[in-house]
Amino acid sequence: MRKSKAEAEQKQIFFGExxxxxLPFLIGLLIFTVYPFLNALLISFKENYNLMTxxxxxxxxxxxxxxxxxxxxxxxxxxxxxxxxxxxxxxxVLSLLAASLLNQKVKLSGLFQTAYFVPMxxxxxxxxxxxxxxxNYDYGLLNYFLSFFGLAKINWLNxxxxxxxxxxxFGIWNKMPLTIIxxxxxxxxxxxxYYVAARVDGxxxxxIFFRIxxxxxxxxxxxxxxxxxxxxxxxFMELFPLFNGNPGSAYSxxxxxxxxYDMFYNQWxxxxxxxxxxxxxxxxxxxxxxQLYIQRNWQNY
Amino acid sequence: MKTFRLILIYCLxxxxxxxxxxxxxxMFISSLKTAAEVNTTPPTFWPQxxxxxxxxxxxxxxxxxxxxxxxxxxxxxxxxxxxxxxxxAAFAFSRLxxxxxxxxxxxxxxxxxxxxxxxxxxxxxxxxxIGLMDTLTDLILPFTSSIFxxxxxxxxxxxxxxxIYWSARVDGxxxxxYLWRIMVPMAKPALATIALLNAIVSWNSFLWPxxxxxxxxxxxxxxxxxxFMSASGIRYERxxxxxxxxxxxxxxxxxxxxxxxVEGVSRGGLKG
Amino acid sequence: xQIVLEDVTKRFGATVAVDGLSVTLEAGxxxxxxxxxxxxxxxxxxxxxxxxxxxxxxxxxxxxxxxRKPPEKRSIxxxxxxxxxxxxxTVLQNICFPMEMQKVPKRERLARVEELGELVQIQSLMxxxxxxxxGGQQQRVAIARALAKRPEVLLLDEPLSNLDxxxxxxxxxxxxRIQRESKITTVFVTHDQEEASSxxxxxxxxxxxxxxxxxxxxxxxNEPENLFVADFLGTPPxxxxxxxxxxxxxxxxxxxxxxxxETEREMRxxxxxxxxxxxxxxxxxxxxxxxxxxxxRYALGKDELVLFSVGREQQMRGFVxxxxxxxxxxxxxxxxxxxxxxxxxxxxxxxxx
Numbered sequence: 001m002r003k004s005k006a007e008a009e010q011k012q013i014f015f016g017e018x019x020x021x022x023l024p025f026l027i028g029l030l031i032f033t034v035y036p037f038l039n040a041l042l043i044s045f046k047e048n049y050n051l052m053t054x055x056x057x058x059x060x061x062x063x064x065x066x067x068x069x070x071x072x073x074x075x076x077x078x079x080x081x082x083x084x085x086x087x088x089x090x091x092x093v094l095s096l097l098a099a100s101l102l103n104q105k106v107k108l109s110g111l112f113q114t115a116y117f118v119p120m121x122x123x124x125x126x127x128x129x130x131x132x133x134x135x136n137y138d139y140g141l142l143n144y145f146l147s148f149f150g151l152a153k154i155n156w157l158n159x160x161x162x163x164x165x166x167x168x169x170f171g172i173w174n175k176m177p178l179t180i181i182x183x184x185x186x187x188x189x190x191x192x193x194y195y196v197a198a199r200v201d202g203x204x205x206x207x208i209f210f211r212i213x214x215x216x217x218x219x220x221x222x223x224x225x226x227x228x229x230x231x232x233x234x235x236f237m238e239l240f241p242l243f244n245g246n247p248g249s250a251y252s253x254x255x256x257x258x259x260x261y262d263m264f265y266n267q268w269x270x271x272x273x274x275x276x277x278x279x280x281x282x283x284x285x286x287x288x289x290x291q292l293y294i295q296r297n298w299q300n301y
Numbered sequence: 302m303k304t305f306r307l308i309l310i311y312c313l314x315x316x317x318x319x320x321x322x323x324x325x326x327x328m329f330i331s332s333l334k335t336a337a338e339v340n341t342t343p344p345t346f347w348p349q350x351x352x353x354x355x356x357x358x359x360x361x362x363x364x365x366x367x368x369x370x371x372x373x374x375x376x377x378x379x380x381x382x383x384x385x386x387x388x389x390a391a392f393a394f395s396r397l398x399x400x401x402x403x404x405x406x407x408x409x410x411x412x413x414x415x416x417x418x419x420x421x422x423x424x425x426x427x428x429x430x431i432g433l434m435d436t437l438t439d440l441i442l443p444f445t446s447s448i449f450x451x452x453x454x455x456x457x458x459x460x461x462x463x464x465i466y467w468s469a470r471v472d473g474x475x476x477x478x479y480l481w482r483i484m485v486p487m488a489k490p491a492l493a494t495i496a497l498l499n500a501i502v503s504w505n506s507f508l509w510p511x512x513x514x515x516x517x518x519x520x521x522x523x524x525x526x527x528x529f530m531s532a533s534g535i536r537y538e539r540x541x542x543x544x545x546x547x548x549x550x551x552x553x554x555x556x557x558x559x560x561x562x563v564e565g566v567s568r569g570g571l572k573g
Numbered sequence: 574x575q576i577v578l579e580d581v582t583k584r585f586g587a588t589v590a591v592d593g594l595s596v597t598l599e600a601g602x603x604x605x606x607x608x609x610x611x612x613x614x615x616x617x618x619x620x621x622x623x624x625x626x627x628x629x630x631x632x633x634x635x636x637x638x639x640x641r642k643p644p645e646k647r648s649i650x651x652x653x654x655x656x657x658x659x660x661x662x663t664v665l666q667n668i669c670f671p672m673e674m675q676k677v678p679k680r681e682r683l684a685r686v687e688e689l690g691e692l693v694q695i696q697s698l699m700x701x702x703x704x705x706x707x708g709g710q711q712q713r714v715a716i717a718r719a720l721a722k723r724p725e726v727l728l729l730d731e732p733l734s735n736l737d738x739x740x741x742x743x744x745x746x747x748x749x750r751i752q753r754e755s756k757i758t759t760v761f762v763t764h765d766q767e768e769a770s771s772x773x774x775x776x777x778x779x780x781x782x783x784x785x786x787x788x789x790x791x792x793x794x795n796e797p798e799n800l801f802v803a804d805f806l807g808t809p810p811x812x813x814x815x816x817x818x819x820x821x822x823x824x825x826x827x828x829x830x831x832x833x834x835e836t837e838r839e840m841r842x843x844x845x846x847x848x849x850x851x852x853x854x855x856x857x858x859x860x861x862x863x864x865x866x867x868x869x870r871y872a873l874g875k876d877e878l879v880l881f882s883v884g885r886e887q888q889m890r891g892f893v894x895x896x897x898x899x900x901x902x903x904x905x906x907x908x909x910x911x912x913x914x915x916x917x918x919x920x921x922x923x924x925x926x
Contacts, residue, residue: 017476018399025390028446029409036423037415043422051426101314106307114556115318117563118325121555123505125523126544129530130328133537139340141327176321178566185567234416237507240527257418264422265512277419288414464657467624471644471651473674473722482670486661 044274051270063271072247072262073276076254079164083255084232087171092224094172095179100213102180103187120177128241131170132157135242157242160250167253170238175231179224186220187213219294226291230284236261256280325548332356332541339538355542362533364517365546368525375440375521376503380496382445387495390446391454392480396466406455409448418508425512439513440521444503450495453568457491458484494565497558504551522547574634574648574725574758575600576621581630583616583782590616592782594630598775603752603759605773605790607766609805613782614762618728621760623647634725645674647726650719650757654731656711658703664714665699671722689717692751709740716751727752727759733768745772766806770794778802795912800922803849803915809878812855812889814848815919823848823916828884830863834916836926845919852878854913855891857899861906865889867899883907 043049044063046056067073098116102109119127134141135156143153156166190213198208214221236257239247247254247262254262256276264273331339332355333348359365393399394406424443433439461484469479485492510524520528526547530540555562576598583591590613598604606614619625620632623644631640639647658667668689672682690696693713703711712732719727732748733741749772752759763769769776770790778785778793778801785805786798797803803811816825818840824831825848834848865881868888876892879899883889891907899905916926 018393018397018402021389021393021397022405024386025446025451026405028386028442029412029448031427032424032443032446033412033415033420033448036420036427037412039423040419051422052429097313098317101310101317104310106310106314110559112314112318113563114559115322117559118552118555119321120566121501121505121551121562122325122548123507123523123526123551125505125507125527126547127324127328129526129540129544130324133331133541134324134327136537139342139344141344144342144344173321173324181563181567234418236418240507241530244531245527257416260418261508264425270422273422277416277422280416281414281419284416285414462655462657464653464655465659467622467644468651468653468657468718469659469670470624471622471647471649472671472718473645474670475645478674483659483661487659489661 040274040277043270044278046271049271049274051268063275067259067272067275067279070259070272072254073256073259073272075252076247076256076259076276079253080233080235080255082164083168083171083235084229086168087175087232088225088228091172091175091179091228092221095176095183095224096217096221098176099180099183099187100209102184116180117177119174120181124174124237125241127174128170128238131166131173132242135166158249160248160252163243163248163250163253166242167235167238170242171232171235174238175228178231179228182224182227183217183220186217186223189220190216222294223291226287226294230287230291233280233283233287256283325552328541328544328548331537332545334538336536336538352538355538356546358539359529359543359546363525363529363543364520365522365525365529365543367518368520368522369546371437371519372504372521374437375506376500378437379441379444379503380499382441383447383450383499384492384496386446387450387454388480388485388492390451391458392476392484394451394455395458396484397476410452413448413452421509421512428513435514435516435519437519440506440510440519443509447499450499453495453565454488454491457488461487490561493558494561494568497554497562498565500554501551501562576726576758576760577633578617578620579631579633581617581620581632582628583613583620583625584628590782591620594779594782594784596777596784596787598758598760598777600635600758601756602774603749603761603772604775604777605761605763605769606777606779607763607769607805608779608785610764611781612779614764614779615730616782617779618730618760618762621726622649622651622728648722648724649726649728650722650724652712652715652719652727652729652732654734656703656715656735658711658714658718660703662702663699664695664701664703664706667703667714668718668721671718675722677722685721686717689720692720692754693717693747708736709744712736712744713747716748720751720755720757725758727755727757729759729761731762731764733763734765741768748772767808770806778805780805797915797924799924800847800849800917803917803924807851809852809890812850812852812891814850814883814887814889816846816848818842818844818846825863825884825887827886828863830884832862834926836916838925840925846925847917847919849915849917850889850909851913852890853892854910855889856908856910857891857893857897857905859906859908861908863907864904865891865907867901867903867905869901870899881905881907 045059045061047058047060047062049056102112102116106112137143137153137155137158140156142156146153154162156162194212194216195208198212203211234257235255239245239253239255239258243249243253247258257280260273260276260280263269263276330346330348333351333353334345335350335352338345338349394402428434428439433442465483466479469483474482505523506521507523507527510521514520514524517528526543529543533539578594578596581591581594582589594617606617608614616625620627623639623642627640631638633639634647659670662670665686668686669682672685677685686699690699693716695710695713695717698706698710698714703714706714729748733744736744745768748761761769761773773790775787776790776793777787780801786793786802788796793802794806797806804813814825816823818824819831819842821840822831822833823846863883865883867879867881869880871878871880872895875895877895877897878890879893880888880890893899915924917924
């Protein structure tokens, strides 16, 4: 009897107070994250939904069957997949190289870090414009460099065949800083005693890299792969500076998010926008679960 | 052998660094060229004459001053409000005890998986309905509750020993005073990291301003830059000047606070 | 201020940390709460401070029931094992913090800091941050901070265990001096019996959340109420010889050694007992009770400790002077002094003599 009284008293002191601390956060979360998330799920199943009036004609899978028979959406899935499949591995390999260089004890490491990391903090639209300028057919730097090697100029931004490669080159450059930082953090978590031990055992630098560094770095590499896959799946903003807000020069470079944006903002077909958003969410969710799995099971060696 | 290796490392580092940083150099150099010099082959790597007029043009022909001011207001308010909600929530999640705490927290963390693009449909309706469309407030409000920053800060708060809390309580501090007098000052490095990351994301935000504003007076820099491109046509020397205006504050921020930013990014690989 | 615990119980889930503890801590005295790790001694401190809510029972400060008062309303000062100084504040700000919370005027605060700085001797450290202090200095600051708001009770949770051995001795005396000078009722949690004995007016000895004995250190050592108490106090640990009652005499296991022992309690024939003998109560010669065989000699300053066998399977330790001619393997007559010899029930640990 007395027990519950004492404990209830203690609880009374702390009750209600937590809610006051939590309220500002929860209100924002509920209005601008939880509700819109649930609502998007709901809209994706509403037929002929009108966003402003809220009117709709019934529930069903209509939006889903429509997006999956929409060539633009299928195209978006394909382009996104291709983009992810090239950007993620290439930027990871290059970042691994850069991170192992940055991990050396060199002078001016601060300067080097700044050079390697700065693309990460700058606006995609702004640096995208710079790339647009470098991709320019007549006066762009890239074509100028190609001419050094006796190669013909490429119409990166106006020939639909080269739109995706241009997007990919920009993407690799853009994804590298984050990847390098994560890998560098991974490097710094490796106990230097392993290296001392390996050197005492007479291992050559190449052996050390493949037999010690890479296995110990595997969880971090796995993590960066997933993180980059998630962020690359959302490729979209890059299209604005490069292609004046269009999905490529011939409207052939749809991505999943561009499709979502197009359905919502340009075409006002909200069911389709919501359905594609749900597809995007499912992709992200699966990738996140993989990420959590990697973090849980790979990181305790 | 050893010096050879060192030279190789430096060479590779420099080449890599040049590639990564080159676009910024090119942007800046191009922004100072004349229209004629921009379009010459072969390109020049240093302007013949410094054309500061390109900047003057950007500030006079397009309202970049307004964009800049708007960006400052949005970033400033957004960061302060987010810090406030984050500090309060992280404290509740880490120190206070109440039923359902861990459930609410886990559910919130789960919501991190939801891509922002999925939320714009409803958020757009919401701001239209509450009459905030095309205001600076609508650029701030949807981002005041950050699960990610709350998550980071909660973990930091957890690392503060219980004995500090109970010492303060015995010393006569209420939870509120403990939070502001002891916890927040102790968490300064973590808070700085969060504030910087938040400022960067907020400064570079593009999609939401594109959707939630429609007049020039309410644009922030990235959207302003994009509008400038669409409106004034392709004049690269001017575009590069405008892009420089957008990019330079964040580069300065990065150079000043590199340690905090890198730390924050490496801790929370989740959000790029 | 007198602290009274009345039938105090604290459960964490299924485990009982403190079980029906009733004890009175006298005003103005330094009471040590002693016991092996996990015996609930820190829980008791946290119950007194109000950090841990009671499962049942009551806590009184003088005649006031404080069982439900939060820590800040109990007029206590608290020093943690890790000192818990606020890392971002200087020493001065740390000590001022509790007074600030009580809205003590600034002038008064500074006067009090002056006074405390003198008491714990940290006047020269006021501008430093905790990270710039040694362990012993942090300790002094923590005590000063705990005393700043003039609490009526000072609670110290293993305050010396993070210090190195030499410093610990010095700080022990310091705490004793500070307590004497301020005359504050002090509770001191420790797992170190020597520390408790040397510092405390009273010792509360606990085992698995149950009070074993509360007494002055000398009393605890000389008159243990049960085998656990006898065993926990003293270095080297008390000798324990297993035996049973046979024909009214004590018969040591693994030997034919039997001798009578005076006791007011009735002993059953065949009852299993433990004869506990302090090492300093053993001596060679006199009226020997039995014979021992020297196994090993250890030099311990001016005395030597002799490990010897008793009968076929038991061993004892005793002190001899360094000049004693006993050699390893040598047999010698063993006598016991009147004090420091106890008889316990082998199963309940209850004391018979």
